[in-house]
Amino acid sequence: MALVLDSAAQDLLFREARTANTFTEEPVSDEQVQAIYDLVKYGPTAFNQSPLRVTLIRSDEARERLCGHMAEGNQPKTRTAPLVAVLSYHLDFHERLPELLPHAPHIKDAVFSEESVRESAGSLNATLQAAYFLIGVRAAGLAAGPMTGFDADGVNKEFFGDGRQRVLMVVNIGKPGPDAWFPRSPRLSYDDVVTVL
Amino acid sequence: MALVLDSAAQDLLFREARTANTFTEEPVSDEQVQAIYDLVKYGPTAFNQSPLRVTLIRSDEARERLCGHMAEGNQPKTRTAPLVAVLSYHLDFHERLPELLPHAPHIKDAVFSEESVRESAGSLNATLQAAYFLIGVRAAGLAAGPMTGFDADGVNKEFFGDGRQRVLMVVNIGKPGPDAWFPRSPRLSYDDVVTVL
Numbered sequence: 001m002a003l004v005l006d007s008a009a010q011d012l013l014f015r016e017a018r019t020a021n022t023f024t025e026e027p028v029s030d031e032q033v034q035a036i037y038d039l040v041k042y043g044p045t046a047f048n049q050s051p052l053r054v055t056l057i058r059s060d061e062a063r064e065r066l067c068g069h070m071a072e073g074n075q076p077k078t079r080t081a082p083l084v085a086v087l088s089y090h091l092d093f094h095e096r097l098p099e100l101l102p103h104a105p106h107i108k109d110a111v112f113s114e115e116s117v118r119e120s121a122g123s124l125n126a127t128l129q130a131a132y133f134l135i136g137v138r139a140a141g142l143a144a145g146p147m148t149g150f151d152a153d154g155v156n157k158e159f160f161g162d163g164r165q166r167v168l169m170v171v172n173i174g175k176p177g178p179d180a181w182f183p184r185s186p187r188l189s190y191d192d193v194v195t196v197l
Numbered sequence: 198m199a200l201v202l203d204s205a206a207q208d209l210l211f212r213e214a215r216t217a218n219t220f221t222e223e224p225v226s227d228e229q230v231q232a233i234y235d236l237v238k239y240g241p242t243a244f245n246q247s248p249l250r251v252t253l254i255r256s257d258e259a260r261e262r263l264c265g266h267m268a269e270g271n272q273p274k275t276r277t278a279p280l281v282a283v284l285s286y287h288l289d290f291h292e293r294l295p296e297l298l299p300h301a302p303h304i305k306d307a308v309f310s311e312e313s314v315r316e317s318a319g320s321l322n323a324t325l326q327a328a329y330f331l332i333g334v335r336a337a338g339l340a341a342g343p344m345t346g347f348d349a350d351g352v353n354k355e356f357f358g359d360g361r362q363r364v365l366m367v368v369n370i371g372k373p374g375p376d377a378w379f380p381r382s383p384r385l386s387y388d389d390v391v392t393v394l
Binding site: 002003004005006008009010012013014015017019029030031032033034035036037038039040041042043044046048050052053054055056057058059062096099100101102103121124127128129130131132134135138139140141144146148149159168182184185186187188190192193194195196197 | 200206209226228236238249252253255297298299318325331335343345356365382383387393
């Protein structure tokens with residue numbers, strides 16, 4: 001056995017977990033989201049920069065505002081999922097670095113004084129955190145439906161009017177409903193993906 | 198209990214796992230990397246595009262070529278880690294889409310005909326896959342040391358001379374050695390990160 005993680009956990013997080021396109025009406029509680037966050041917050045980011053921010057869409061009004069910016073094919077599921085999370089990164093994540101990196105607080109200014117640096121670092125590291133979040137949703141026994149099909153400028157203007165956050169992904173969350181997914185599509189083989197030098 | 202994933206697995210993947218800066222000499226086998234890949238390949242990407250590629254640095258010669266492009270502070274650990282993986286995305290991932298998305302092979306041309314679209318989608322989705330890979334390294338009972346401190350143009354020219362792959366991250370892999378990490382740094386609280394609308 002090359003893996004230490006038990007087989008049930010492998011199934012829960014990867015092998016049997018699927019991206020859901022339909023959901024039951026069973027609600028997703030704030031307690032569940034908090035448990036997800038309190039697990040995945042430990043996932044690594046460069047300099048512990050932690051740029052990810054999560055906007056939970058709970059009200060009908062916020063959901064309608066979001067759906068107007070989603071690609072047409074993503075609108076029905078975004079409208080009916082028990083919970084929708086907008087994942088973004090904060091362009092001023094460095095302001096928190098003295099707390100987040102107490103052994104090297106100078107990194108805030110030495111590395112991140114330029115916004116263009118924060119833009120590329122924040123985008124990459126928050127995308128890592130978005131993946132940890134998807135794994136966390138599965139760890140809660142829920143299905144995630146991550147989507148990148150939306151008008152990003154529209155979402156940014158709608159929800160981040162101060163211009164300091166940028167959307168990365170919108171994630172539907174809930175228990176999978178009827179016909180929630182297509183049959184599992186093939187994956188590239190190890191030899192397709194891995195080169196040994 | 199808001200999470201379904203068992204507590205030992207939570208510890209292994211998130212709570213007790215740490216980014217390692219030193220490693221023992223215990224080797225990491227190709228069988229371990231294959232087991233990691235065969236688990237994390239199921240992590241979701243948009244349209245199952247699967248743009249991640251992994252270059253394993255096994256030879257002394259390849260390692261020296263890589264170390265020359267690493268930031269000075271990253272060189273000692275990159276030189277001594279049992280295994281180093283260069284994670285990149287392929288700009289022509291769409292060529293495999295007819296196999297990867299058999300129910301919608303038209304997506305290859307309808308969505309991904311322009312390289313600029315593949316660049317942003319490939320970068321984002323391979324970064325998600327990089328996070329799944331880090332989780333997979335931990336699932337194998339190993340520590341990962343992900344790094345973004347390197348000359349990306351230099352690494353691309355050195356290892357991807359055809360210009361069709363772009364490096365995202367370099368990851369040291371192995372069993373943690375002495376003084377492998379600083380004490381755990383604080384994380385942002387749920388209320389710092391999550392907004393409810």
